[in-house]
Each structure stands twice: as C-alpha cells, then as structure tokens.
Amino acid sequence: MTALLTVDHVNKSFQGVRTLTDVTFDLEPGRILGLIGPNGAGKTTMFNVISGIYSADSGRVLLDGRDITNRSPARIAGYGVGRTFQVARTFNDMTVAENLRVALVNAGLSGREERQRIAAMLDRVGLTGVRDLMVSALPDGQKKLLEAARAMMTSPRLLILDEPFGGVSAEVIDLLISIIRGLVREGVGCLVISHDIVSLPRLCEEVLVLVEGKVMTRGAISEIRNDARIVDAYLGA
Numbered sequence: 001m002t003a004l005l006t007v008d009h010v011n012k013s014f015q016g017v018r019t020l021t022d023v024t025f026d027l028e029p030g031r032i033l034g035l036i037g038p039n040g041a042g043k044t045t046m047f048n049v050i051s052g053i054y055s056a057d058s059g060r061v062l063l064d065g066r067d068i069t070n071r072s073p074a075r076i077a078g079y080g081v082g083r084t085f086q087v088a089r090t091f092n093d094m095t096v097a098e099n100l101r102v103a104l105v106n107a108g109l110s111g112r113e114e115r116q117r118i119a120a121m122l123d124r125v126g127l128t129g130v131r132d133l134m135v136s137a138l139p140d141g142q143k144k145l146l147e148a149a150r151a152m153m154t155s156p157r158l159l160i161l162d163e164p165f166g167g168v169s170a171e172v173i174d175l176l177i178s179i180i181r182g183l184v185r186e187g188v189g190c191l192v193i194s195h196d197i198v199s200l201p202r203l204c205e206e207v208l209v210l211v212e213g214k215v216m217t218r219g220a221i222s223e224i225r226n227d228a229r230i231v232d233a234y235l236g237a
C-alpha cells in the first residue's frame with residue numbers, strides 16, 4: 001500500500017542550528033500516530049515542514065506518493081492536509097460560523113452547499129448554539145475545537161493536530177477523540193503532538209519519539225508508557 005504520508009530524510013536548520021536531522025517515517029491511511037518528545041525536540045517544526053509553513057533544507061515530504069515538499073501552505077491544504085496549532089489560530093473578530101466558512105473559500109461550493117456543510121460541522125462538534133457568537137467570546141478550549149472543525153471542513157485525507165487537548169475540558173476532549181476516531185475509521189490519517197499522557201493513549205496506539213530533532217524510536221504506546229525514562233522525560237512535561 002502506498003503510504004498516505006512519507007517523510008523522507010528531512011533536515012532543517014535555523015541559523016545553522018540543526019532542528020531536524022534526517023527525520024524519516026511514514027503513515028498509512030486510517031492510522032493515528034502520536035508524536036512525542038521533550039520541549040524543543042522539533043515536533044512543531046516537523047508539522048510546519050509537512051504543512052509548508054517552513055521549507056525543508058533537504059529531504060522530501062510525499063502525500064499519497066506525490067511530492068509536496070516546500071509547496072505553499074495553501075497548495076498543501078488543497079492537496080488534503082488539514083492542521084491545527086498549539087495555540088488556536090482562530091479569527092477572533094469573526095463569528096464561529098464565519099470561521100468555518102473561511103476554510104471553504106477555494107472549495108468551489110454554492111452558497112447553499114456551504115451553508116449545509118457549515119451547519120453539519122457545527123452540529124458534529126456541538127457548536128450550533130454559538131454559531132453567531134464572535135470567537136473572541138469563546139473559552140480557549142472551544143477555540144481549539146473550532147480550529148479542529150475548521151481543519152476538517154474540507155474533508156482532509158491527513159489531519160495534523162498540535163496539542164489538541166491542551167487547555168480543553170474533559171468533555172471537549174471526549175468529543176474530539178470520538179470525532180477524530182470516526183474520521184480515521186473512514187480512512188483519514190492523523191498525526192498528533194501531545195504531552196497529555198492520559199488522553200493520547202485513548203486516541204492512538206502508536207507513537208514516534210523525537211529527541212533533539214532525531215527519531216529516537218517508534219512503537220506501541222503501551223510499551224513506551226512502560227519505559228519510565230521516556231514517560232518522565234517526554235510525556236510528563
């Protein structure tokens with residue numbers, strides 16, 4: 001089977017300091033891979049390279065075998081990559097529904113189709129009651145939920161989530177996990193950065209451990225959780 005995502009010998013430096021060294025891994029469709037590692041290990045940088053925010057110095061990123069290395073973030077989103085950020089990047093001076101509409105600007109839908117898709121997503125994430133509220137009025141946890149909803153609006157094949165559970169209520173975490181699991185059952189691939197040692201194992205069985213910009217190991221979360229050294233150093237932060 002062709003991998004959904006292939007990260008192939010990716011290197012990235014900032015001002016001569018190596019942040020990613022020879023990072024190589026892949027992800028099959030319908031799988032969730034957790035990405036863990038200490039602060040500064042390069043996890044977010046990896047996401048930024050995959051989603052086109054940073055260019056790789058060398059190496060390749062493939063989506064379904066297509067080379068997407070160093071394409072613009074908009075092109076990469078158009079190829080089917082949805083992402084969220086550690087601190088939600090919602091448009092706070094717009095309403096909840098308008099935030100979702102932004103994701104559809106290049107989707108070529110009619111006004112009616114747009115409205116239907118927004119209504120369906122609001123319903124799915126339980127935000128229908130606040131659809132016309134300004135996002136600035138929402139608590140941070142709901143902003144994160146809204147951002148995840150925005151990332152899902154264009155039915156991405158690959159969803160990459162940066163700390164989706166940070167600052168989020170237990171109820172919203174449950175909802176997020178059930179939505180993500182549903183998408184993955186439909187064949188979406190998902191990469192998740194998380195320090196949340198309780199929530200991450202509820203979402204994924206497998207993790208990639210990144211340390212000082214290098215892949216240290218990849219394995220079943222049940223095994224890695226039993227490694228006290230890894231738990232203390234990388235998940236407990």
Ligand SMILES: Nc1ncnc2c1ncn2[C@@H]1O[C@H](COP(=O)(O)OP(=O)(O)OP(=O)(O)O)[C@@H](O)[C@H]1O
Pocket residue numbers: 014015019037038039040041042043044045046086
């Ligand atoms: N735009 C940038 N310019 C310079 N250095 C950067 C830039 N982006 C990231 N870095 C550096 O790359 C290193 C890795 O940062 P990154 O945010 O990828 O780590 P992380 O594993 O996501 O950490 P955290 O868990 O704290 O979010 C850090 O030393 C950071 O300072």
